[in-house]
Amino acid sequence: MNLRELARELRSFEGVTRKHPVKTVVEGLLEPLDVTFEGEVIADVGEDAAAVKVGDDILLIAADGIWGKLIDRDPWWAGYCAVLVNVNDVLAMGGRPVGLVNVLSTSDVDVCREILEGMREGAWKFSTPVLGGHTHPDTPYTAVDAAIVGVTDEEHLVLSSTAEEGDLIVFVIDLNGRPYPEYPLNWDTTTMKDPDYLRRQMEAVVEASKLVKAGKDVSNPGLVGTLAMMLEASGCLGAEVWLDSIPKPEDVDMVTWLKMYPGMGFVYAVDSERDVRAIRRVLSDARLEVSVIGEVTEDGVVKVSEGDESARVFDFREDRILGVSPR
Numbered sequence: 001m002n003l004r005e006l007a008r009e010l011r012s013f014e015g016v017t018r019k020h021p022v023k024t025v026v027e028g029l030l031e032p033l034d035v036t037f038e039g040e041v042i043a044d045v046g047e048d049a050a051a052v053k054v055g056d057d058i059l060l061i062a063a064d065g066i067w068g069k070l071i072d073r074d075p076w077w078a079g080y081c082a083v084l085v086n087v088n089d090v091l092a093m094g095g096r097p098v099g100l101v102n103v104l105s106t107s108d109v110d111v112c113r114e115i116l117e118g119m120r121e122g123a124w125k126f127s128t129p130v131l132g133g134h135t136h137p138d139t140p141y142t143a144v145d146a147a148i149v150g151v152t153d154e155e156h157l158v159l160s161s162t163a164e165e166g167d168l169i170v171f172v173i174d175l176n177g178r179p180y181p182e183y184p185l186n187w188d189t190t191t192m193k194d195p196d197y198l199r200r201q202m203e204a205v206v207e208a209s210k211l212v213k214a215g216k217d218v219s220n221p222g223l224v225g226t227l228a229m230m231l232e233a234s235g236c237l238g239a240e241v242w243l244d245s246i247p248k249p250e251d252v253d254m255v256t257w258l259k260m261y262p263g264m265g266f267v268y269a270v271d272s273e274r275d276v277r278a279i280r281r282v283l284s285d286a287r288l289e290v291s292v293i294g295e296v297t298e299d300g301v302v303k304v305s306e307g308d309e310s311a312r313v314f315d316f317r318e319d320r321i322l323g324v325s326p327r
Contacts, residue, residue, distance in 0.1 A: 003311035006255055007304055010313050013259055015185075015220035019229070022322045046233040046322060047160050048089040048216055049150065058157055060150035062089040067220070071142055074182035075111045079118025080125075082146040084190065084263060085219065087126045090150030091202055092217035092266055094158040094209030097126065097150045102133035106142040115144050125195050126202070156209045163214035163234040163269035169227060169241065169294035170212070170276055174201070174264040175249055176287060185256070187249075189263035201264055204286035208279045211270070218265035221321070222258050227267045227294075228302045228314045229321050234269075236316035238301040241294040264288065269296055 001009070010016070039054040049062035064085045071078040083100060090097045102119065106112050123130050128148070177189030190198060209215070214234060218226045224241060231237040248257040270276055273292075280290040300316035314321070 001255060003304060003306060003309050006258075007311035007313045009255055010222065010224050010258060010304075011319075013222060013225065015222055015259060015261075016225040016228075016321060019221060019321050020323070042157070043159055043161070046229075048092045049095070049148075051093065051152075051157060051159075056153070058095075058152045058154065060090050060093050060095040060152060061147070062086055062150075063145065063147035064089070065143065065145040068143070070183055071111075071115075071144060074180075075114035075142070076118035076121075077180060077182060077186075078144055079115035079120075080122040080191070081186070082115075082119055082144050083122030083126055083128060083130075086146050086148035087128055087202075088217040088219070088264075090148055091205045092158065092215055093150075093152060094156035094206055095150035095152035096202070096206060097128040097148055099129050099131040100146050100148050101131055102144065102146040103136070104133065104144055105136035105139040107138050107140070108142060111142055115142075119144075119146075121191075125190055125193075125198055127195055127199055152206075156206060158209045158212055158215045158268075160214055160216050160230045161233040161235075163230055163237060163296050165237060165296055165298040167213055167269035167271060167296040168273070168276060168292050169239055169296060170268040170270045170279065171223065171246060171289075171291050171293045172205070172208075172266040172268065172279075172283060173218075173247060173262055173289050173291075174287065175247060175289055177249075177263060179252065179260075185260050187260045187262040187265070201286040201288060204283050204288065205264075205266065208282040211275045211279050211282070212268040213271055214269040215266055218262055218267055220261055222260060223265075223267060224258055224302065224304065224313055225321070230267065230269065231296065231302060232316060232321055236300050238297040238299045238303070238316070239294050240297060240310065241302070241304045243304055243306045245291055245293045247289050247291050
């Protein structure tokens, strides 16, 4: 596959196009309200979690619904991922997870049991308790959704909306994993590791957050799609992504790898090589790879390059992913 074909494949990837309706939801729901709030809202739309300052703490509040395709193929994995994706949203913003609540909708007792077993395993793995939720026992469909609260402070808080021209693009990834058997676009790095190991990785990510300017966890849009969401939130900036610099498993081709949702993966904007070296020192003991894979540009064009060739994936003069900006 040549670069233009690869760029076209990434631009039309379902993990990206499913983000487009977000703009309609935001416009219909998040109109300013003339009410007094308990905390100070620091960040909301366009971030992995809302950030609200309450006293000396910053609460991180996020929610995720699990893709129906995932539930149909493997209900256990859907329950597990309901925890994993929420935990990663909190980690991406420099926070530690406090607890989850869920909404489980199904009339199938066996499927319900599988989802709950997966969620219980995820809660144990990531040291994040499920504290309650709501059950719909008579729905004609099956769905699992979860919301999380995490906590951070001003020193560790990472936003998606603060990248700048000239920043280095840093990819942090755990390469010790496998494509999940029932859903090979998920790069599973956590089911085979114990909670102590994962806690060390989580703590290392939080510590490294002090050294980054902007960031997101790599999610359904894949590496380039997630990077583009960060750049869109930062004022529709562009980037050049150097494919030759992206670490990947030997047995996964590049197109598939760029679409994968990793169990532990983040993309950051970082100010300098000095900061990259410091991040690498923090994350090396946690067995996380740290690679500079590109640079932020001001032209609004997100492109991939290989050698002397390059191809446009997104052009924010024309394209949108979320189509919303942080308030």
